[in-house]
Amino acid sequence: MGNMVDLCCPFCHGELSKKAPEDERLNCYRCSLSFSTSDGLVNLVDPSRLDEAARWQQAIYEGRESSQYKAEYLDLEVVRRSADIQLEIAVNYGLPMPNWKGLKSREILDKLKPQAGELVLDVGCGAGHLLNAMHVIYGTKGVGIDFSTAAIRAAMGNNPFGNQYLVADALNLPFRDGVFDLVISYDVIEHVPDHRRFAREMTRVLKPQGGLLIYTPSRRDRWSWHWWQRKLSGGRYNLGLDNLAGHDPEKFLSPEELAEHLEKAGLWGVKTLAFHTLYTLIFDETFPEFIFRLLPRPRLLKGFFRMLELADAAPGDRGYGNGFFAYGRRAAVEPVREPTGDGAYVARFRPPDQGGEGD
Numbered sequence: 083m084g085n086m087v088d089l090c091c092p093f094c095h096g097e098l099s100k101k102a103p104e105d106e107r108l109n110c111y112r113c114s115l116s117f118s119t120s121d122g123l124v125n126l127v128d129p130s131r132l133d134e135a136a137r138w139q140q141a142i143y144e145g146r147e148s149s150q151y152k153a154e155y156l157d158l159e160v161v162r163r164s165a166d167i168q169l170e171i172a173v174n175y176g177l178p179m180p181n182w183k184g185l186k187s188r189e190i191l192d193k194l195k196p197q198a199g200e201l202v203l204d205v206g207c208g209a210g211h212l213l214n215a216m217h218v219i220y221g222t223k224g225v226g227i228d229f230s231t232a233a234i235r236a237a238m239g240n241n242p243f244g245n246q247y248l249v250a251d252a253l254n255l256p257f258r259d260g261v262f263d264l265v266i267s268y269d270v271i272e273h274v275p276d277h278r279r280f281a282r283e284m285t286r287v288l289k290p291q292g293g294l295l296i297y298t299p300s301r302r303d304r305w306s307w308h309w310w311q312r313k314l315s316g317g318r319y320n321l322g323l324d325n326l327a328g329h330d331p332e333k334f335l336s337p338e339e340l341a342e343h344l345e346k347a348g349l350w351g352v353k354t355l356a357f358h359t360l361y362t363l364i365f366d367e368t369f370p371e372f373i374f375r376l377l378p379r380p381r382l383l384k385g386f387f388r389m390l391e392l393a394d395a396a397p398g399d400r401g402y403g404n405g406f407f408a409y410g411r412r413a414a415v416e417p418v419r420e421p422t423g424d425g426a427y428v429a430r431f432r433p434p435d436q437g438g439e440g441d
C-alpha cells in the first residue's frame with residue numbers, strides 16, 4: 083500500500099514516528115500521545131477523547147451495538163459483491179454509484195474537475211467504493227478515513243488501486259494543512275456533534291483552490307418519498323432517515339445552514355443541490371443497479387433518468403429533497419488563522435479576483 087500523504091498528530095499536528103522500526107505504536111513527540119498500528123491498521127482515534135454519543139456511534143459502525151441497521155462492510159462477502167457491481171458501473175457508465183445518487187454525484191464531481199493523479203480524501207469512506215470508482219472515472223488517487231475499524235479493514239481487504247486507509251475522526255483529521263486536491267464526504271456530517279468543526283477540518287486539509295463536496299440528508303425533506311411515508315402513516319411508518327442507527331433528525335442540516343458553515347470555514351462559491359424527492363428516491367430504494375441490466379444502452383438509461391428528473395423537478399428546484407449536495411472551493415490565497423478556543427482554528431480567506439478586499 084502506498085503512503086500517499088504524510089500523517090500528523092490529529093490533535094496537535096506534530097510529527098508522528100515510531101521509536102523503533104519494529105514498534106507497533108506511532109508517537110507524537112509534541113503532545114506525547116501514541117496511536118496503534120497493529121495488523122497494518124493505523125488507528126488515529128483516541129478513545130479517551132470521545133464522548134458518549136461518539137462511542138455509541140462508533141459501536142454501531144463496528145457492529146458491536148445490536149441495531150436494525152447493519153453496515154454493509156461488516157460482511158466481507160457482501161463488500162466483494164457490491165465492489166464488483168460498483169466498478170462495473172463505473173467502467174461502463176462512468177457513474178460513481180449504481181443509482182440516481184451516482185448520477186447526481188457525477189454531475190457535481192465534474193464541476194469540481196478532478197484531474198488524473200490528484201489526491202482525494204474521502205471522510206467516512208466505508209469500504210472505499212467511492213474512491214475506487216473515482217479512480218476509474220478520473221484517475222485520481224485516494225486516501226480514505228473512517229471512524230470504524232471494520233470499515234477500514236473491509237476497504238484494505240478490497241483495495242485494487244492502492245488507496246491509503248486509516249481509522250480517524252472527522253473532527254480531528256491527522257493531516258497537515260493544504261494537502262488534498264479534493265475532499266469529499268457522504269452521509270457523515272449528520273452524525274458528528276460539531277458541524278462547524280467538521281466543515282473547518284475538511285477545508286483546512288484542502289489545497290488552495292481545492293474542491294470540497296458533502297452529501298447529507300436534508301432537514302427540508304418535504305414532498306420526498308420518506309416525508310409522504312411519515313405523513314400518510316401518521317408518523318408510525320418511517321422508512322426514512324430515523325431508521326438508520328445513529329441518525330438524529332435534530333442534527334440534520336438544511337442546504338442553507340451547511341452552505342453557511344462552509345463559507346465561514348473558508349470556501350467560496352458554495353452551491354447546494356437538493357435532490358431525491360419523490361420518484362428518484364423510490365427508484366434508488368427499490369431498484370438501484372437493476373436498471374443497468376434492463377437498459378444496457380446508455381442512451382436509453384439517460385432517457386429514463388431524464389423522465390425521473392422531470393417528474394421530480396418542482397420540489398428539487400425549490401430546495402426540497404431527501405438529501406442534498408453542498409460544494410465549493412477553498413480560496414486561492416493563504417488563510418489567516420484565527421483560534422476558535424476549542425483547539426482548532428478558523429481559516430479566514432480572501433476569495434480570488436477580490437484580492438484587495440478583506441472579509
Ligand SMILES: [Zn+2]
Nearest residue numbers: 091094110113
Ligand atoms: Zn500531538
